[in-house]
Amino acid sequence: MDNKQAKYPGLHPLPPAFVTDFPPVAVVVEERCIACDRCPPLCFFDAIVMEHRAAHKYERTAVVVTENCTGCGLCFEACPVDAFVWAPDKTLGARPSKAMGESERDLSA
Amino acid sequence: MSLTTSFVGLTLQSPVIVASGPASHDVNQIRLAQEQKAGAVVLKTACSDKYIHMRSWPRPRYKLLDWDKQIAGRSKAFSLYAYEQGYSGTLEDYWQFIRVCKEHASIPIIGSIFADEAHEWQEMAVKVEQSSADAVELDISSPHRPGSLGFETTFVAAIKAVVVAVKIPVLVKLSPGPDVVQQSVSAQECGAKAVTLCNRLRGVDVDIENQRPILHGYFGGIGGPWAKYYTFRHVAEAAQAISIPISGTGGTMSGEDVIKYIMLGATTVQILSVIMINGWESIGRINGEIEQYMKRKGISSLDQIRGKALESITYPDEIIRWSGESKKGPRNTWNDDKIG
Secondary structure, three states, X not given: OOHHHOOOOOOOOOOOHHHHOOOEEEEEOXXXXXXXXXXXXXXOOOOEEEEXXXXXXXXXXXXXXXXXXXXXXXXXXXXXXXXXXXXXXXXXXXXXOOOOOHHHHHOOO | OEOOEEEOOEEEOOOEEEOOOHHHOOHHHHHHXXXXXXXXXXOOOEEOHHHHHHXXXXXXXXXXXXXXXXXXXXXXXXXXXXOOOOOOOOHHHHHHHHHHHHHHOOOOEEEEEEOOOHHHHHHHHHHHHHOOOOEEEEXXXXXXXXXXXXXXXXXXXXXXXXXXXXXXXXXXXXXXXXXXXXXXXHHHHHXXXXXXXXXXXXXXXXXXXXXXXXXXXXXXXXXXXXXHHHHHXXXXXXXXXXXXXXXXXXXXXXXXXXXXXXXXXXXXXXXXXXXXXXXXXXXXXXXHHHHHHHHHHOOOEHHHOOOHHHHHOOOHHHOOOOOOOOOOOHHHOOOHXXXX
């Protein structure tokens, strides 16, 4: 039952540890990418493009356009080889745009 | 033969509508929907300023449950677990968004709003109308809405306030609760021109390694191909109780599902998960599947099959029954010798 041993672990079900400080964005580990073209259509924010890489095994790789990435996590589910990882987007400041406040708790009623 | 469907006074080129959500939050997606010959697009829901936090989204907020990534797109049973939030811009951005969509799109554009006080609903709906949307959908049933807002206590007043203030058709999107029929009747009495059945169910999944709910830690909306059977029933029941058209939504993956919704009395069908999972081409594929069925059955208009299955709904007292299994057979004899 070890999560890491699962054959297709998919998106780790919890946000990355740094989520309280920086917004997570998806990043492709290019060496892992098999250029299967599954992630660009699954992304609803036009945040994944395929780019040419002369030195890459498949000569192409998926690349995340960080400005467009909303960190939704869907691309993790598209990737059969788990090439996506979380990276902190340090351009957006060191506090969540909306921390848990009173109005947020209202939602849990 | 044509898929043309008349819905709340609008003429749609197809009964397939893009539902409110991540596939209708920016202008270019409207173009994609139009290229695929969607009937209309319901834009992503804008929340009133009181729910400004719903314009910020947690990361991550989607997970596919029961999903094998190795056979992406061929999985027949999965859940899309989503903590989908509201339109991410300000209300001014949203009105502008509607205007730009209307300027460029030839298919009808339906605005979607959420608020709590009736006057806010009204003000927002008027703005949607002024921004030239073709209709407005009142999203009173998001799985992420505050649970303190009830149908009778809040939303009836909201529907009434909106209906008197705008001339465009008002759609009401209901949650898949036990009161769907009663709420549909109320919506009709309040003057809604159509009901959308149903929004997503609210669910939760647990990460047993970390012993806490997944993702952001709170309940998310769940949907997927399995969810349609529940909504089929709601549509069937509501269709017998109300005269306004129904827009069915939930779990639609194929043209067959759309046909089933229509046979159970729906006029249009809203789709979203299938677009997210299988791409925009899904709309064109579904349209094609409906056309193939119509051709095979010699149907020229979907009106010919609308509500067809309802005619054969058989109530418990009408179901033909036979006596049960004989009570004297070997399965009702306790024989100790055969145990172990």
